[in-house]
Amino acid sequence: MNKQEIRKRIEKLKELINYHRYLYHVKDKQEISDSALDSLKKELFDLEQENPEFMTKDSPTQRIGGEAQKEFKKIKHQERMLSFNDAFSKEDMQSWQDRFSKLLTEKEKQKIDFYCELKIDGLAIELIYENGFLKTGSTRGDGAIGEDITQNLKTIQAIPLNIKDKKNLTIRGEAFISKKEFENINKLQLQRGLPLYANPRNIVAGSVRQLDPKVTSERRLDSYAYDLILPAHRSLGEGWGQKTHEDKHKILENLGFKTNKNNKYCKNLEEVFHFHNYWQKNRVSLGYEIDGIVVLVNNNEIFEKLGVIGKAPRAGIAFKFPLIQATTEVEDIKVQVGRTGAITPVAVLKPVNISGATITRATLHNEDEIKRLGIKIGDSVIVGRAGDVIPDIIRVLTELRTGKEKSFKMPEICPACGTKLQKPARNVSRSDAGGSETGIILFCPNAKCFARTRRNFYHFVSKSAFDIEGLGPKIINRLLDEALVSDPSDIFSLKEGDLEGLERFGEKSAENLIKSIKERSEITLSKFIYALGIRNVGEETAIDLAKIFKSIENLRNVKLQDLENVLNIGPVVAKSIVEWFSDKDNIKFLNKLEKAVKIKKQEANGRKEILKGLSFVLTGALESMSRDIAREKIRELGGDVSESVSNKTSFVVAGAEAGSKLSKAEKLGVKIVSEEEFLKMLK
Numbered sequence: 001m002n003k004q005e006i007r008k009r010i011e012k013l014k015e016l017i018n019y020h021r022y023l024y025h026v027k028d029k030q031e032i033s034d035s036a037l038d039s040l041k042k043e044l045f046d047l048e049q050e051n052p053e054f055m056t057k058d059s060p061t062q063r064i065g066g067e068a069q070k071e072f073k074k075i076k077h078q079e080r081m082l083s084f085n086d087a088f089s090k091e092d093m094q095s096w097q098d099r100f101s102k103l104l105t106e107k108e109k110q111k112i113d114f115y116c117e118l119k120i121d122g123l124a125i126e127l128i129y130e131n132g133f134l135k136t137g138s139t140r141g142d143g144a145i146g147e148d149i150t151q152n153l154k155t156i157q158a159i160p161l162n163i164k165d166k167k168n169l170t171i172r173g174e175a176f177i178s179k180k181e182f183e184n185i186n187k188l189q190l191q192r193g194l195p196l197y198a199n200p201r202n203i204v205a206g207s208v209r210q211l212d213p214k215v216t217s218e219r220r221l222d223s224y225a226y227d228l229i230l231p232a233h234r235s236l237g238e239g240w241g242q243k244t245h246e247d248k249h250k251i252l253e254n255l256g257f258k259t260n261k262n263n264k265y266c267k268n269l270e271e272v273f274h275f276h277n278y279w280q281k282n283r284v285s286l287g288y289e290i291d292g293i294v295v296l297v298n299n300n301e302i303f304e305k306l307g308v309i310g311k312a313p314r315a316g317i318a319f320k321f322p323l324i325q326a327t328t329e330v331e332d333i334k335v336q337v338g339r340t341g342a343i344t345p346v347a348v349l350k351p352v353n354i355s356g357a358t359i360t361r362a363t364l365h366n367e368d369e370i371k372r373l374g375i376k377i378g379d380s381v382i383v384g385r386a387g388d389v390i391p392d393i394i395r396v397l398t399e400l401r402t403g404k405e406k407s408f409k410m411p412e413i414c415p416a417c418g419t420k421l422q423k424p425a426r427n428v429s430r431s432d433a434g435g436s437e438t439g440i441i442l443f444c445p446n447a448k449c450f451a452r453t454r455r456n457f458y459h460f461v462s463k464s465a466f467d468i469e470g471l472g473p474k475i476i477n478r479l480l481d482e483a484l485v486s487d488p489s490d491i492f493s494l495k496e497g498d499l500e501g502l503e504r505f506g507e508k509s510a511e512n513l514i515k516s517i518k519e520r521s522e523i524t525l526s527k528f529i530y531a532l533g534i535r536n537v538g539e540e541t542a543i544d545l546a547k548i549f550k551s552i553e554n555l556r557n558v559k560l561q562d563l564e565n566v567l568n569i570g571p572v573v574a575k576s577i578v579e580w581f582s583d584k585d586n587i588k589f590l591n592k593l594e595k596a597v598k599i600k601k602q603e604a605n606g607r608k609e610i611l612k613g614l615s616f617v618l619t620g621a622l623e624s625m626s627r628d629i630a631r632e633k634i635r636e637l638g639g640d641v642s643e644s645v646s647n648k649t650s651f652v653v654a655g656a657e658a659g660s661k662l663s664k665a666e667k668l669g670v671k672i673v674s675e676e677e678f679l680k681m682l683k
C-alpha cells in the first residue's frame with residue numbers, strides 16, 4: 001500500500017470499528033464477534049504505529065469503553081482510568097518492549113522486569129476511600145468521567161467497606177462474575193423468558209449498572225483489586241514504601257483487599273511467555289473467564305516515567321489469548337483439483353493467526369458459497385474456525401473495499417488438464433464443513449487428470465526426492481481433498497494452522513509435519529531435478545544432469561542437441577527434458593518451487609574422488625550396508641552407479657544371491673568384486 005492507500009484504509013477501518021462499537025454499546029446488538037472487532041482494532045493500531053502522521057484524536061484506538069449513562073451520577077476520576085493496548089503474539093510483545101525501551105537509559109533498561117496479572121473478562125472499577133471508609137465506587141466510563149455505582153458495589157462481599165489504615169486512597173480493580181454464577185443467571189433468564197447474556201462481562205456490566213441495588217445483590221459478583229493510587233501519589237513517600245507493582249499487590253492484600261494469587265512476577269519476556277502459555281492451557285481450571293494476561297513494567301518509577309500514549313500507559317499491555325476469529329485479506333482465489341476430481345475454490349489469505357496458529361488458506365467450498373459471501377479477490381474478510389475444522393470465511397467486510405477488488409468466476413474447464421468440467425446430477429452435501437450447507441460441486445471427469453496430480457505429489461515427497469517424513473499418501477489425499485495444496489510446491493507454504501483442522505491431526509502432529517517439511521526445504525540439485533517428475537528422468541539421470549549442468553538455470557536453457565551429446569543421456573530422455581522445460585505450466589511450477597526451497601551447493605566434501613571415472617553395478621544383498629548407502633558412498637567418492645551391466649561398467653559388486661546381472665557381467669568380461677573387496681575400495 002502506498003501512503004494514500006494507507007490513509008484511506010485507516011479512515012475506512014475507523015468508520016467500520018465505530019459502527020460496530022455503536023451497535024454494541026448503544027444498540028446492544030452484535031453483528032461481528034469480539035475477536036473480529038479486536039482484530040480490526042489491531043490492524044488499525046499497527047497502521048497508526050507505522051504511520052503516526054495519520055493518527056487522529058478521534059481514532060477508536062484513542063478512546064476507552066462506553067460513555068457514562070445519563071441515569072447515574074457522574075464521577076470525575078482524580079486520575080484518568082486508562083486501558084491497555086492489545087498484543088496477540090510474541091512478536092507483538094517484543095515490539096512493545098522495543099518501543100518503550102527506546103525511551104529509557106541503559107541503566108533503566110537493565111532494571112526492566114514485569115508483573116503479570118490474569119486479565120479477567122469483567123468490568124474495571126475504581127474505589128475511593130476517605131479516612132479509611134469507602135466513599136465512592138465508579139465505572140471507568142470514558143476514562144475521565146465514570147458512573148457512580150457506589151451502592152451497587154457495596155453489595156459485593158469482596159470489597160471492604162472500610163480499611164484499617166485511615167489513609168485516603170484510591171483502589172482500582174475488576175468486578176466480575178464466576179462461570180457458575182453466569183450459568184445460574186442465564187438459567188433464571190431462561191425461566192423468566194428473558195434474553196440470555198452472551199458472556200459474563202455483559203452480566204457484570206448489566207448488574208452493577210442496575211438502578212436498584214437489590215438486583216445487583218441478587219447476583220453474586222466478585223472483585224479483585226489490582227492497583228493502588230495514593231491521592232498524592234506523586235510523592236511516593238506518603239505510601240507504604242512501594243517500589244514495584246508487585247509491592248502494591250502485597251499492600252492491597254494487607255489492607256484487606258482480595259488480590260489474585262495467580263498473578264506472578266516475571267524476570268523477562270521469556271518468563272512472561274511461559275506464564276501466558278501456562279494460562280492459555282489451564283484457563284479452563286479457573287472459576288472465572290480470562291481472555292489473556294496484563295503485563296506491567298514492575299518498577300513503579302520507570303512505569304511513571306514512560307507515561308501515557310493515547311488511552312494507554314506505555315509500560316503496560318494486554319497480552320491476549322489467540323483469537324478464534326480474525327480479519328485478513330484475500331490475496332487470490334484459486335481453483336484446485338482434488339483427488340477425486342472435485343473442483344474446489346480456495347481463498348489464499350494474507351497469513352493470519354487464529355487460535356495460536358498461522359493460516360494461509362480458507363476453503364470456499366463451491367460456487368454457491370462464493371455467491372453467498374459475495375467475495376472478491378482483494379477483499380478484507382473475517383476468518384474463523386469452529387472447533388477443529390478447516391477455517392472458513394465468515395463474512396466479507398465490504399465496507400473496506402477500495403474499488404480495486406476483482407470478481408472471481410468459476411472456470412468451465414479443468415485448470416489442470418483442460419477437460420470441460422461437469423456438474424453431478426445430485427447436490428452434494430458438505431456436512432464436514434461445519435454446517436449442513438449444500439452446493440453443487442463441479443468435477444473434472446478425466447480420471448487421468450486427478451490421478452496424475454496425486455501421483456506427482458507422491459513422487460515429489462518420495463525418498464529419492466524431497467523425502468518428507470510423515471507426509472504419506474493418506475495425508476496428501478487429505479490435503480488435496482481439502483484443497484490446501486494444488487501443486488507440490490504448495491507444501492512448503494503450509495502452516496500449522498492449515499493442518500490442525502484435518503481429520504486425526506492434532507496440534508502436535510501438525511507441528512511435527514511442518515518441522516519435517518521445513519527441514520527438507522534444502523535439497524541437493526540432483527534430488528531437486530528428480531523431484532520435478534520429468535518423464536524418463538530417474539534418479540541416476542538426475543544425478544548425471546546435476547553433475548553436468550551444475551544449476552537449474554543451465555539445465556532449463558539447454559538445447560536438444562547439446563543434451564543428446566551428453567554421456568548416458570539418450571535421445572528419448574533428452575526430448576523429455578526439453579519438452580518439460582518448454583511447458584508454460586511447468587515453468588510456473590518450477591519458479592514457485594525455486595522460491596520455496598533452497599538448492600544446496602553440490603556436496604564437495606573434501607575427500608578425494610578416488611572412484612572418479614569408474615562405473616559400478618550393484619547386485620544381490622550386501623551385508624554391511626544397504627544398497628542405497630552403497631550407492632551414496634560410491635557417488636561421494638566420484639564414482640558412477642548404474643542399474644544395468646554394459647561394456648562401460650567397470651565393476652559389478654556381487655552381494656549374496658546375486659542374480660542375472662552377474663552372468664551378464666561374466667559374459668561381457670566385466671570385473672566382478674566381492675563385498676569385502678568393494679569395502680576396501682572405499683577406504
Ligand SMILES: [Zn+2]
Pocket residue numbers: 337414415416417418419444445446449450
Ligand atoms: Zn482435469
